[in-house]
Amino acid sequence: MSLSQRIQSQFAESIAAKQAAMATMAPPIEAAIRLMADALRAGGKVMACGNGGSAADSQHFAAELLNRFEKERAPLAAIALTTDTSTLTSIANDYAYDQVFAKQVAALGRAGDVLLAISTSGNSPNVMTAMKIAHERGVRVVALTGKGGGRMGELLAAGDVHLCVPAERTARIQEVHLLTLHCLCDGIDALILGEDT
Numbered sequence: 001m002s003l004s005q006r007i008q009s010q011f012a013e014s015i016a017a018k019q020a021a022m023a024t025m026a027p028p029i030e031a032a033i034r035l036m037a038d039a040l041r042a043g044g045k046v047m048a049c050g051n052g053g054s055a056a057d058s059q060h061f062a063a064e065l066l067n068r069f070e071k072e073r074a075p076l077a078a079i080a081l082t083t084d085t086s087t088l089t090s091i092a093n094d095y096a097y098d099q100v101f102a103k104q105v106a107a108l109g110r111a112g113d114v115l116l117a118i119s120t121s122g123n124s125p126n127v128m129t130a131m132k133i134a135h136e137r138g139v140r141v142v143a144l145t146g147k148g149g150g151r152m153g154e155l156l157a158a159g160d161v162h163l164c165v166p167a168e169r170t171a172r173i174q175e176v177h178l179l180t181l182h183c184l185c186d187g188i189d190a191l192i193l194g195e196d197t
């Protein structure tokens with residue numbers, strides 16, 4: 001396959017993944033928008049975590065809530081749990097890597113907050129441990145996954161939302177994750193600015 005064909009194929013696969021996701025993910029995305037907007041309006045916060053590309057997605061999303069997405073509005077309470085290298089390295093060094101997000105949720109999480117837990121496989125131990133601590137603290141979970149949801153799908157509790165991309169290839173799942181995060185930003189802004197109809 002030539003490079004040109006490879007590129008065409010990547011675009012075609014990404015478009016197909018997004019079309020498949022549109023067919024299944026719109027209702028849970030709406031539920032996640034309402035959950036997050038309600039939490040933010042009630043004085044709660046959104047915490048986000050994930051590994052690798054999903055760490056970048058966590059930071060991208062938190063910045064769009066805290067600073068801005070497309071419209072002027074008050075700053076929203078959001079934090080990525082992936083950014084403080086002193087916190088991350090000390091927890092991993094003194095305890096275990098699977099505690100790096102959980103300990104932050106234990107410290108910062110309050111009833112009524114929301115944890116956005118991102119994993120393409122649904123099987124990252126540190127994200128799963130964060131979900132368990134979130135439940136103990138009365139923090140609702142929005143799980144952004146793929147590949148059938150993995151073990152994270154089995155950890156979800158009543159009141160949580162599962163946004164599972166119907167795809168198997170990590171890159172395609174991540175591409176849909178980014179679109180989903182922008183849908184969340186757009187929808188949260190619409191609710192907060194009173195623009196939903």
Ligand SMILES: O=C(CO)[C@@H](O)[C@H](O)[C@H](O)[C@H](O)COP(=O)(O)O
Pocket residue numbers: 051052053054118119120121122123124170171174
């Ligand atoms: O971005 C990519 C692959 O596209 C990688 O950095 C990827 O995020 C990492 O391998 C992660 O550790 C994968 O974790 P997960 O999505 O299975 O939770």
Ligand SMILES: [Zn+2]
Pocket residue numbers: 053171174
């Ligand atoms: Zn990637």
